[in-house]
Amino acid sequence: MTELTDALRLEESGTGWAGTLTNDWAIGDAVNGGLLMSLAATAVARSSTAAGGHADPLTFSGVFLSPGAAGPVRVEPQILRSGRSMTTAQVSVSQPAGDGSVERxxxxxxxxDLTRYADPVQKTVAAPEIPPPEHCVSARDAPPSTLTESGFLKRFDARMDPATIGWAAGEPSGNGELRGWLRLADGADLDAIGLLLVLDAFPPVSFDLxxxxxxxTVEFTGYVRGVPAPGWLQLRLHTEHAAGGLLNEDCQVWDSSGRLVAHSRQLASARFPA
Known part of the structure; x- marks a missing residue:
């Protein structure tokens, strides 16, 4: 069992699914939102296939209501409609709190079925030209901080394009762009559900501002376009607008064959120096 499959392990419980969140996937005290998305998609996919529906996430649109924490977690999916080619569902992720629960x-x-939508490709966007992973900077070489010392970062082998890491030395470029490579630290390959985690795995692009x-994250909308080929994933994050403490962050992910396999846009809250 890989680290990620262990983190996404769920057991049927009443009308939903039960699992456990750990600090292995946390940044500071908060469990990464991408892990919550992958956990939610896992529960929905299992409920969907059990009802004769579909298993691959195509779209994911979520709002984050409170930070996830280490401990028990409950995932409640509801299948809204299951047709011949697509299934639509909603899902809630919550954790115990006092005598009740709090929704995360x-x-x-x-x-x-992602294979149904893989070909033909009429139009796409190519990955940017960046140095190969061995010529990029490992995120683990960054100065000690809450981010670099987090359990979450240890779950990945992340390599940053040297041209986009000035912020790590206190010299952000102001371009609002990060580029690099990513794979799981244990060497396991990622599937379609794991791509939801990848879309929220890099440092926030606001650091470069x-x-x-x-x-x-306030709201997140992501699209999975294909099952990734084994090997490194290439990521590009950028923002087009930041104002009033909010910014949009766009992420694109290409697999080792150069195919675009996922992309997203999220609205996030960030603090900037006065």
Missing amino acids: MRALLTLG GSVGWVP
Whole structure:
């Protein structure tokens, strides 16, 4: 069993699914939102296939209501419609709190069969030219901080394009762009559901604009376009607008064959120096 499959392990429980969140996937005290998305998609896919529906996430649109924490977690999917080619569902992720529970995230998903939508490709975007992984900078070589010392970062082998890491030395470029490579630290290959985690795995692009501290996601919309080929994934993050402490962050992911396999846009909150 890989680290990720262990983190996404769920057991049927009443009308939903039960699992456990750990600090292995946390940044500071908060479990990464990408892991919550992959966990939610796992529960929806299992419920969908059990009802004769589809298993591959095509779209994911979620709002984050409170930070996830280490401990028990409950995932409640609801299949809204299952047709011949697509299944639509909603899902809620919550954790115990006192005598009740607190909701961490709620999302709408569309599922289908990714092989049905892989070809032909009428138009796409190519990955940017960046140095190969061995000539990029490992995220683990960054100065000690809450980010670099987090359990989450240790789950990945992340390599940053040297041209986009000035922020790590206190010299953000102001371009609002990060590029690099990513794979799981244990060498396991990622599947379609794992791509939701990847879309929220890199440092926030706001760092390249000089922001400081935690950058929580307000809303996230992601699209999975294919099952990734084994090997390194290439990522590009960029922002087109930041104002009033909010910014959009766009992420594109290509697999080792150069095929675009996922992309997303999220609205995030960031703090900037006065």
